[in-house]
Amino acid sequence: MTALIVAVSLLIGVSLGVLGGGGSILTVPILVYLAGQDTKEAIATSLFVVGVTSLAALVPHARAHRVRWRTGLLFGAFSMAGAYAGGRIAEYIPGTVLLIAFALMMLTTAFAMLRKPRDGAKKARPAHRDLPLKHIAVEGLVVGAVTGLVGSGGGFLVVPALAVLGGLPMGIAVGTSLLVIAMKSFAGLAGHLSGVTIDWGIALTVTVAAVIGSLIGARLAGRIPQDALRKAFGWFVVVMGVFVLAQQLDPGLWTHPATWAVLGAAASGAVAIRFRRRSGTKHPQPAPRVRRDTALK
Numbered sequence: 001m002t003a004l005i006v007a008v009s010l011l012i013g014v015s016l017g018v019l020g021g022g023g024s025i026l027t028v029p030i031l032v033y034l035a036g037q038d039t040k041e042a043i044a045t046s047l048f049v050v051g052v053t054s055l056a057a058l059v060p061h062a063r064a065h066r067v068r069w070r071t072g073l074l075f076g077a078f079s080m081a082g083a084y085a086g087g088r089i090a091e092y093i094p095g096t097v098l099l100i101a102f103a104l105m106m107l108t109t110a111f112a113m114l115r116k117p118r119d120g121a122k123k124a125r126p127a128h129r130d131l132p133l134k135h136i137a138v139e140g141l142v143v144g145a146v147t148g149l150v151g152s153g154g155g156f157l158v159v160p161a162l163a164v165l166g167g168l169p170m171g172i173a174v175g176t177s178l179l180v181i182a183m184k185s186f187a188g189l190a191g192h193l194s195g196v197t198i199d200w201g202i203a204l205t206v207t208v209a210a211v212i213g214s215l216i217g218a219r220l221a222g223r224i225p226q227d228a229l230r231k232a233f234g235w236f237v238v239v240m241g242v243f244v245l246a247q248q249l250d251p252g253l254w255t256h257p258a259t260w261a262v263l264g265a266a267a268s269g270a271v272a273i274r275f276r277r278r279s280g281t282k283h284p285q286p287a288p289r290v291r292r293d294t295a296l297k
Contacts, residue, residue, distance in 0.1 A: 002205070005034050007209075008026065008034070009206040009210045010210070010212060011026060011213060012026045012030070012049065012050075012210040013053050013057070013212060013214035013216070013217060014216055016050070016054055016181075016210070016214050017216060017217020018218075018220050018224065018232075027042075027045075027046035027210075028043060028046050029240070029244060029247075030206070033247070039096070039098060040090070040091075040095055040195075040196050041196055041197070043192065043196075044192035044196040045202065047185045048185070048186075048189055048198065048207065049203060049207045050181060050185045050210075051181070051189065052182075052210075053210040053213075054178045054181040055178075058175070058182065060219060061175035061178060061218055062175070066175030067172070067178075067179060069179070071168075072176040072177075072179035073179070073183075074136045075139065075180045076140070076179060076180040076184060077183070078136060078139075078140025078141050079140040079184035081141065082140065082141040082142065083144040083145070083187040083188035084148060084188065086144065086145040086146065086149040087149075087188045087189070087191020088148075088191045088194070089148070090148060090150075090191070090192065091192075091194070093149070098149065099150075099244055099248045100248050101149070102150040103241045103242075103248065105150065106238075106241030110234045110237040110241060139161045140180075143157045143161060144187070148184075148187070148192075158173075158180050159174060159177045170229050
């Protein structure tokens with residue numbers, strides 16, 4: 001079992017290095033379902049693992065000039081305040097509720113990442129421009145609060161906030177998110193330590209493996225196209241969100257006819273919207289008219 005935990009921990013690091021997030025999305029299920037920890041202990045431990053791993057992954061991204069330092073430090077500072085508050089509040093919320101909220105947030109974020117940007121939103125912010133302070137403050141506090149509550153380093157929220165809402169290029173959003181994740185993960189951990197005890201043996205084992213994976217992932221990140229990186233991040237979050245949600249909901253819910261009716265309607269609606277968008281972007285060109293006198297010749 002230890003070997004399996006170490007192997008999957010490598011994926012935590014690779015995910016953080018390549019995508020700038022996904023570490024806690026993997027870490028919490030690993031600690032709960034493989035290491036046998038209870039939800040709140042797993043959440044606190046994941047914050048330590050992801051915080052240390054993010055710092056390790058940040059170094060190669062910084063050397064490649066894929067970190068927006070002012071935006072990252074300000075976003076991280078506001079997120080730390082929200083993360084600490086969220087960590088204190090989490091002590092009074094049942095673990096199952098936290099995991100369900102965690103899964104729903106993942107699916108919402110995945111939708112934002114997979115949705116095709118509109119023509120007016122395709123232009124990324126220039127490399128030398130930082131986000132406005134008011135945007136950084138609001139987004140940082142909200143993302144930080146979610147981090148503290150559900151034990152996520154927040155990359156699955158920070159990257160979309162920087163790329164989709166802030167307009168940063170995806171590669172820079174990934175690198176900058178690692179700085180933010182590290183700052184608020186440690187702040188969230190401080191909030192949890194008042195009511196949770198961490199098994200440092202498991203925490204350090206997972207951390208060492210994740211750090212190795214993060215260095216590998218950071219090297220790969222610069223070689224992946226931006227659109228492919230965005231889609232990979234989105235689908236990765238969808239898979240993990242569905243998995244966590246399926247583990248927490250009552251098994252009888254999945255066999256109920258109403259559940260499948262809702263899922264079928266949602267799938268049909270998604271397909272219809274997709275085809276409608278495709279048909280709307282394809283405007284058939286009218287056939288050229290042949291002049292009568294030319295045709296008679």
